[in-house]
Amino acid sequence: MKNSEILFIYDAKMCNPNGDPDSENKPRMDWTTQRNLVSDVRLKRYIRDYLYERKGKDIFVRKENGKNVDATQRVESLKLEDRSEEAILNAALENWIDVRLFGATIPVKGAKKGEGKSIAITGPVQFTWGYSLNKVELLDSHSITSVLSGAETGEGNIGKDWRVKYSLIAFYGRINRHAAEHTKMSEEDLRLLEEAIWNSILTQTNTRSKIGQEPRFYLRVEFKEGEDVVIGDLRRFVKLDREEGLNDVSDYTLDVRPLVEELKRYKDKIERIILRVSRQLKVEGLSDLKALTSTQEIT
Secondary structure, three states, rough: OOOOEEEEEEEEEEEEOEEEOOOOOEEEEEEEOOEEEEHHHHHHHHHHHHHHOOOOOOOOOOOEEEEOOOHHHHHHHHOOOOOOOHHHHHHHHHHHHHHHHEEEEEHHHHHHHHOOOOEEOOOOOEEEOOEEEEEEEEEEEEEEEEOOOOOOOOOOOEEEEEEEEEEEEEEEEEOOOHHHHHHHHOOHHHHHHHHHHHHHHHOOOOOOOOEEEEEEEEEEEEEEOOOOOOOHHHHOOEOOOOOOOOOOOHHOOOOOHHHHHHHHHHHHEEEEEEEEEOOOEEEHHHHHHHHOOEEEEEO
């Protein structure tokens, strides 16, 4: 495994990309800059659910009937005779792809009640919080009523239906080769991760508040064997020609020319560049990006 840096951009139209439960489930916002925010936990949830539901991969952090499964129960599901820390760690890394990718904190029961501890695993794949490249308008909320299935009275709960008008959300991520060696992350794990990042935005956003999201741009810069260079947050090198009043992907152009110039500075240290771009997204400098050494385009 080699070090990599990732830039992933997707959009959200007339939906709620990441509600804040402490604020009437409103889309998370930085009100000072009018930028829409999405947590790394939300993105990882999409990826995990895709790997579990679409690819049949077992995961540590999973849900059943819409609720998170207790971590201790997940460890019990391994049915290990040897309950040492080493045995639990090895079994977790072997069985759960999300642990190999993102790491985890895994509980270990002690011989007596109250003597338990935990195994902390740092994952090689980490993302920042995402933020919108444009200023986002929040749509006026309308009250919605939900009726519980089987309720005799037919009465339900009244809530708010908050949505963004249009948000182009960008994430920055890294893959650390040293951590990957520790978690035994494989090239096949990497292939599945890339598939999940793109496809999960389409397949795992099928609830009424999430429909309206599509992947638009994915770039992974893979460095040469042994290189520990870090370019840093790749979002600094992309911009929109228009940041306000956006309604659709057709309303703007993404300018990647500054990113191309930055990548040229590291040309001798880059092994390859993996690129995938939505056909609907207009990109200034795309041909120059594709022309960089060893750029591999995914279709």
